[in-house]
Amino acid sequence: PDREVIALSLPVLAAGALIALLLVRPMDALALGDDLARGLGSHPLATRAGTGLAAVCLVGAATAIAGPIGFIGLMVPHIVRPFTGPRTAPLLL
Numbered sequence: 001p002d003r004e005v006i007a008l009s010l011p012v013l014a015a016g017a018l019i020a021l022l023l024v025r026p027m028d029a030l031a032l033g034d035d036l037a038r039g040l041g042s043h044p045l046a047t048r049a050g051t052g053l054a055a056v057c058l059v060g061a062a063t064a065i066a067g068p069i070g071f072i073g074l075m076v077p078h079i080v081r082p083f084t085g086p087r088t089a090p091l092l093l
Contacts, residue, residue, distance in 0.1 A: 005064055016057025019054035027051060027088045
């Protein structure tokens with residue numbers, strides 16, 4: 001990949017990763033359902049919006065750097081989920 005593309009993609013990649021890391025606990029709460037997540041102090045709509053934004057940033061940056069093959073990474077969390085359990089944090093590693 002071109003160094004300029006990588007340089008332009010890194011801030012977007014960093015922003016997406018930061019958003020995802022900040023939303024780990026709210027995503028875990030949301031996995032329990034909206035009502036229980038609200039009871040735990042989470043905001044389901046904001047968590048979904050933030051998660052979508054993180055996904056757009058991460059997938060967009062990966063696709064810009066690696067090309068369309070980056071979309072294959074969308075399947076990886078679904079494949080790995082049975083091995084990591086219900087928590088979100090192990091999927092980010």
